[in-house]
Amino acid sequence: MSQANWAEGTAVERSAVDGEAGLHGAAGSSPGTRPSQSAVSPAIHTVALTKRFGATTAVNSLSMTVERGEVFGFLGPNGAGKTTVVKLLLGLARPTGGDGLVLGAPLGDREARRQIGYLPELFRFQALLTAREVLRLHCRLLALPKHAWEEEVGSALLTVGLLKRGNDRVGTFSKGMQQRLGLGVALLGTPALVVLDEPTSALDPVGRHDVREIIRGLRDRGSTVFLNTHLLEEAEHVCDRVAVIDKGTAIATGSLDALLARQSTVRLRVGGLGEGWWSELGRFGRWRRQGEWNVVEGIDPSRIADLVDALVARGGRVEAVIPEHQTLEARFLELLSER
Amino acid sequence: MNPTLIIASLTIKEAVRRRLLLAFLSITVVVVGLSAWGFDRLAHSQSLTSGESNLAVPQALILFMFMLSFVLALSASAIAAPSISSELESGVLMTVVTRPIRRSEVLIGKWLGLAALLAGYAVGVCVLQFAVVRIVSGFLPPNPVLVCVYLFAEGALLLTLSLLLSTRLPAIAVGVIGVAVFGAGWLGGVVGSLGTAFNISALRTIGQIGRFLLPTDGLWHAAIYYLQPASLIAEDGGSRQNPFYAQGAPAWPYLLWVACWFLIVLIAAVASFERREL
Known part of the structure; x- marks a missing residue:
């Protein structure tokens, strides 16, 4: 970059x-x-x-x-x-x-x-x-x-x-x-x-x-x-x-x-869905599991609402959505690592 | 106030607060005070005739003034050596040169401030020493004002050179070079005197070149000339090889060259400082 x-x-x-x-x-x-x-x-x-x-x-x-x-x-x-x-x-x-x-x-x-x-x-x-x-x-x-x-x-x-x-x-x-x-x-x-x-x-x-x-x-x-x-x-x-x-x-x-808004992270707690359901939602960002939470990294903040809609449409019960803005430090390190 | 004068007054204020003048003058008072005893002994010695005494006192005064000129010149080098380089290293100058002020104004302001301090010291030393000698022996150099002027010029010359070097070299290097250059200049003068006395053209030429490249010895000899009474000049036959004897007053072309030397070195210092990246 x-x-x-x-x-x-x-x-x-x-x-x-x-x-x-x-x-x-x-x-x-x-x-x-x-x-x-x-x-x-x-x-x-x-x-x-x-x-x-x-x-x-x-x-x-x-x-x-x-x-x-x-x-x-x-x-x-x-x-x-x-x-x-x-x-x-x-x-x-x-x-x-x-x-x-x-x-x-x-x-x-x-x-x-x-x-x-x-x-x-x-x-x-x-x-x-x-x-x-x-x-x-x-x-x-x-x-x-x-x-x-x-x-x-x-x-x-x-x-x-x-x-x-x-x-x-x-x-x-x-x-x-x-x-x-x-x-x-x-x-x-x-x-x-x-x-x-x-x-x-x-x-x-x-x-x-x-x-x-x-x-x-x-x-x-x-x-x-x-x-x-x-x-x-x-x-x-x-x-x-x-x-x-x-x-x-x-x-x-x-x-x-x-x-800092360009890319964000969102933490989700979702019930009512089977294992591996997020593989169908890869277009929103990178998914990983963290205990009872699902973490989506690199998501465009304007698409979080779309993500929630997609989960509900699949029968999911969305219990919590916590958007986490990237810190400047994290973004800074990311920029340096991209070079 | 003109930025040059602001820097000059700042330089003087800092030197006064550092008690530089006070330290130099205190040491000088002690040394000159001790010299009073020596001049008194010499002037009133039973083993010397009045004629011998009349020659001995001025010669002793010349030797003593040589020591003071040495102190004056080295003091000039010592105070000028850190003036640019150390303030750049420490960062003190960074906020000054970023003000609406030319670097030439900073450098010339420092030169003016340091030269004023040097002039004050030269006047103090000369007044004290001549007064003491006059009181204890009755002898006063034929032209004490010009002696003071040439001693100051000698110191100012080394100050200017040190300021030039200070725009590029660290203070310690400037100080060492100042001492070495002053010593070399004096030695060149001695070599030239020997060349004249023994008619060795190579040595004479070295002395002449030296006096043009670094006119400290030429200025010292100008001071010597105005320290010598007429009776001492009349005795010059046996004194040609004496490095503490001056045959004549400094020639105008030489003084003109000295003025050019000051100008050239000061311009070089300004150019060096202006071109330096900070």
């Missing part, structure tokens, strides 16, 4: 059309255009983005579109090329092939970076500065008006739960607190796009919950979130759409609902 498309009208289809139209034409802006002038362009749009390190291909012809205002999960196992893609999007590394636009501007565009908040996977801040000083430094780098600094800083500290530690030096912070600070830094200036690279890697369960709330808050205020993670539970909780990347190649892109 080279690329899955789980739902009608998903980004995969749009990417293909955009790719034919050409990168800049698709984004509705020319290189160097200020993002504010191209408000209709997607937050992220790449066409055949490729990055090679010698003989190793880290990113292989990645085409994807992240719409404005959505939370986009970028999933993949360790070493899949996720962080390399982030670095390409932010201009920290140069592509060896293909191209992309971020907020309607070319990759790495300096002005576009004014509207991007970034929490890197490897996060460290100036250990001898206080948290407030680090945040003020980024306010200055963003060229925010001076009168807004204190409000921005206070709001960021409050959001990430560091208000009481604002005047402490970063060097005294735990790793988790530094990650919270990094998140606060990424939130400064109300960015249109927030790129979070493994944002909960150092956080405890409370911290992870807080991050989910922050991401939902960003979506509510209209920011786009590009969430790079290998923690599927994280993506399952907050993402509108996801892309699964493996060995530098996007193997699936689509909405989370479409991904």
